[in-house]
Amino acid sequence: MSMTAVKAGIDWIKEMLRKDQSPDGSWDYPFETGISTDAFMIILLRTLEINDEELIEGLTKRILSRQEKNGAWKLFHDEGAGNLTATVEAYYALLYSGYYQKDDTRLWAAKKFILANGGLEEVGMYTKIMLALTGQYKWPAFSPLPIEVVLLPLHFPINFYSFSVFGRANLTPIMIVADKKFTMKTSSSPDLSHLHLHRNDDDQWSRSREYRSLFSFIEDGVTNLLGLPDQLHKLAIERAKKYMLDRIEPDGTFYSYYSSTFLMIFALLSLGYDKTDPIITKAIDGIKSMKCEIDGYPHMQYTTANLWNTALIGFGLQTAGIAPEDPMVVQANRYLLERQHHKFGDWVIHNPKTMPGGWGFSAVNTIVPDVDDTTAALRSISMIAPSELQTWERAIAWTLSMQNDDGGWPAFERNVNSKLLQFMPIEKAEFLLADPSCADLTGRTLEFFGQYTNLSTEHTATRRGIRWLLKNQEKDGSWYGRWGICYLYGTWAAITGLLAVDVAADHSAIQKAVDWLRRIQNKDGGWGESCHSDSKKSYVPLKASTLTHTAWSLDALIAVSDKPTPEIEKGINYLIGALKNDDWTTDYPKGQGMAGGFYIHYHSYRYIFPLLALAHYREKFEL
DSSP, rough: HHHHHHHHHHHEEEEEHHHHHHTTOOOOOOETTHHHEEEHHHHHHHHHOOOOHHHHHHHHHHHTTTTTSOOOOOOSSSSOOOOOHHHHHHHHHHHHHSSSOOHHHHHHHHHHHHTTGGGGGGGGGHHHHHHHHHTTOOSSOOOOOOOGGSSSSSTOOOGGGGSSSHHHHHHHHHHHHHHHHHOOOOOOOOOOOGGGEEEEEEESSOOOOOHHHHHHHHHHHHSSSSSHHHHHHHHHHHHHHHHHHHBBTTSBBTTOHHHHHHHHHHHHHHHTOEEEEEEEEEEEEEHHTEEEEEEEEEOHHHHHOOOHHHHHHHHHHHHTOTTSSEEEEEEEEHHHHHTTOSOGGGGGOOOOOOOOOOOOBSSOOOSSSSSHHHHHHHHHHHGGGGGGGGHHHHHHHHHTTTTTSSOOOSHHHHHHOGGGGGGSTTTTHHHTOOOOHHHHHHHHHHHHHHHHSSSOOSSSSHHHHHHHHHHOOOTTSOOEEEBBBBHHHHHHHHHHHHTTTTOOSSSHHHHHHHHHHTTTTTSSOOOOEEHHHHHHHHHOOOEEEEEHHHHHHHHHHHHSSSOOHHHHHHHHHHHHHHHHSHHHHHHOOOOOEEETTEEEEEEEEHHHHHHHHHHHHHHHHOO
């Protein structure tokens, strides 16, 4: 591949990014997560009788634009016939909107798919909760978790802070509404009884034998708390309510997540708040403010990705040769510097000796910093670190302090990975409730320390991180990436991280990973991985190449190679040729939150990672 073509590709991406930068210095590329949030927004607005017809009608059009020919909705292109949970959500929202009736051919096709795949009884837990809240599903006889869990002391084997911050954000309102068995219907609520296949089944919420044992254990812990049961129950409700209200972000959302804010609104209603209460109206305004536009339709983002986008793009532009004094980079770095965290968040529970200093993910996040956003922001401001020394040192100290006892790095909180969590009656509990060390976070953190700081490669934190990665390599040579799709993401992060802290390129672990990348390269020179990898816990090829997967794979191979190999040349050829593609492969999710249930199409990735791969190729191999 000629360097002229590589330079032209880099220049094209730079200009696209320059054009798309927002006036505040950030990049607000969408954080797209299918149609669930769109459906939930329609259901929320109709339940609260907020007649925002322009938004509701726009969301119905977006939902219908994503329907498959067989009547179903999918989470990703190669999912199969369709996704039952997403199809139920879409069907319910379209009916509740009032713009479509049951006899509409598109809804009839959706109903047929739903009934053929098990009906309402087979949808995901989170959707069952939404259905129960809005009168379409019977609350279980038991609460999935007793609300008194919030009172259990930290030394109890399972306590409120055993769960990840994301888990607590969703479980807190769930425990309140489940305790109250709260339901809210309106005169225009549709009747979904025709979607039930087992109407006489009293309790369609699963409980495993292991969970029943764990539930008894938790109840024993609750019984041992000092106080009368009624008093403890009231105290637990108050504690849970306070937890939510104390963590409302400036825009009114609960932790700036759509799901937790949606649930908080219903939890407050169940506690007697009026639907016109300022806390509720501000929460609704907050989730409305996360609306974006995609292909002419409104989409309710699960959260915004402005800070993540801006940190990665700021760093990518500088890697590609744009000076830190360029107005585009100056604005981006100013945006980042203004959003470093100064408040203590829940992370301090397991990390009490460190001051705040991290960065969060969204545009408004002030109390949920994470390791990946922090190192991404630090990479972008690294060239101006001498003039921002206090900011730099606070962030470095915070990141180092977040290392888990096992040597890896988590996303949000230290040591939140209890083995007991797997027995909770919570679907996707390992993704919702745990925050374990993972290869993507550990690799990227090591890469940051190795490339951008003077931290010794013999430092204890570095050695422990290396050991964690080497211990957690898969048998085929890959690494599993928790926050991206999936093994390609983890392997890229692990290889570049290990090399940055002076693990030799000929180390057996790195060579094994390189061999794996070579083996799975597609004939067109690119790479592509299916979202199925996530649920199946092993690499599943997409059978098509994508820009982002190719960029990750290339970047890893470039880092490990002294000269352009045939695999690298083929990959660069694919990348240059596909740079302006606009098809299902560019829309395919490259991030995940809960395997099988929540996938993310980052609209920024098609620019960020090809830019980095091309810039690294030019930097390393230009004569």
